[in-house]
Amino acid sequence: GLLMHYQDPNPHNRIQIIPQALNYGNQGINFLIGVLKNDDSLEVQSVAYKLILSKDKQLAKTLGSSPAMFLTLQSLLQSQNFKEADRETATLVLAVANRQAEGYLRKVDAENFPRRELHTVDQLWLKYSGYRFGMSIQYQVYKSLIKKEQDDDGFWCSFAEKVGWKQVGKKWLYYDQLNFSLSAPVGHLPWGGFGWFELGGGGGVLFSLLSGFLQSTI
Template identity: 45%
Template sequence: MRQCLNPDCLRSNPDNSQYCQKCGGKLLLRERYYPQSILGQGGFGRTFLAIDEDKPSKPFCVIKQFLPQAQGTDNIEKASQLFYQEAECLEDLGKHPQIPELFAYFISDNRQYLVQEFIPGETLESELDRHGVFSERQIRELLSDLLKILQFVHAKNVIHRDIKPDNIIRRSADQKLVLVDFGVAKVVRSHRTKFGTLIGTPGYCAPEQAMGQPQLNSDLYSLGVTCLHLLTRAIPSDFPDSEEGWIWQNFLQGNSVDRELEKILDRLVERDFGKRYQSATEVLDDLEPVTPRRYQRLENLLAIAKWREADEETTRLMLQVAGRKNERWLRVKDIENFPCQDLRVIDRLWVKYSGGRFGFSVQKQIYQSLGGAKNYNEKIWESFGEAVGWKVKDQWIKYKRLTFDSTAKEGHLPYGIPGETYGILWLVDRRWVWGPDFFALISRLAECN
């Protein structure tokens, strides 16, 4: 079927229709997108499932039509600005593999539209309805996944402002969590920003956000409420209150949550944003295991921004963990079987002390945003080298020319591990290109989440 986009009509038409059989409106939007059905409607717009006729595979996409429910010129103007702002946010944030990509933003028939990636999957609210409450393990996995997305979002000075189970989709293709609906997201342009009106979903909205003063860690509050709802099926208004906070443990429905996770959740939903976790990285530090002793030197070097020494220590540690210290290079199979826990620790330390600028996961995000996958693609690989500053003026630079300070491009460090493809060259002057070894690492990062 083909869906009419006219808000006063919305007639479903046969697949071969060019014009709506009821109102006569054109069904092909911008000579490219055929709406198929209505997906939903919110305060600022209506969303449609559509087909992109310009692509050979005719893939699905999502059309969002600006359709404000607010009354009054000022309110409609504000809503229009938010709609445009959503497009701006998605253009930048959609480079992350767990945020929908923006395909287009335009005005047609005096209406604003944006077209974005369709994420096949199921919302966490739907998952809760079908499978019941989440276990402690599932909540830990959810936090680990979402906090890494929020690291990326908050590094761009963006507050999502509407994190809830309905806005988190488990993607069918790889079971990864995807954060959607940036319709009320806000770019922070100053330390304190006043909006004066409630934006967000009641119950999930942090107290300061409800007062028109959202902070970056307002998203952490909403994420904490999301976890409590998935653990208990209850909503915050159901929980008895105390001076210390909500008493939610009596609603666990047979679930078991250890004291460590309890403390993390309680601090996430702390009503005073000054006492709440201040960053996603801070939460991850409590969520992930304590840094093993073997990584203490790496942590110490990163803490004092000794980037070159930390890069060399990373190489030494990875060779040691893989049992390849004497050979001084890793085979593809060594990378494919590299212990997930060790890989997470190394990456977490780099991300933490670089403020989200360096780390294997940062490199993975950049590589995937360029269209990279496990299989080698020379054009994408060279684009990646240029993006992270490893390739300058068509030349792969030598190790001594790397930028070992915080002004380096995102993803510039760590420079990596010596692989079997270029191991001999690396032994001479540490100038080598990962080649297939890098793609094995990208794959392992994805497997280790």
């Protein structure tokens, strides 16, 4: 009965149904893990995570961050407030990587960034921008340029020109000069401001983060 009722297309109804899973022991926990991984509603995922946490904190810890932490980003993107969504993305990425105090990512943080959280942020950007913005879109741009031989700085500049962070042959744009609307170039957002500019080495930190889309462990 639980599985049948869970198929309800209304997420609010699914939220009412899934607490029943706690009556089914390990089978119910496995069901909730499936909901957490596969449901298309962050709200439903958040309830599933909370229910798992109430039964087994250690297990919940292995499942990554609570989906509830992404609800603010979802709300900002739904209302197409792309500038605030970009800032929220930076906040989330630093929180997930436990780098809030430092305010930037190192290359090692980007390389070890959890794939599920990366995927969640990306899916929200894709969904609410009509597939114009998102880290996986930036990864496609990265991939399209990587075949061309050039040094790191040249590659970074080519990438930035392609996504509109730098005018061709001219200066880099300041943050407030970015285009926080759907008329921006494909891959323009999220810019994020996670600190790759301060760290040297061109776009090494960003590209390490984007390489997460090579490793499909989601």
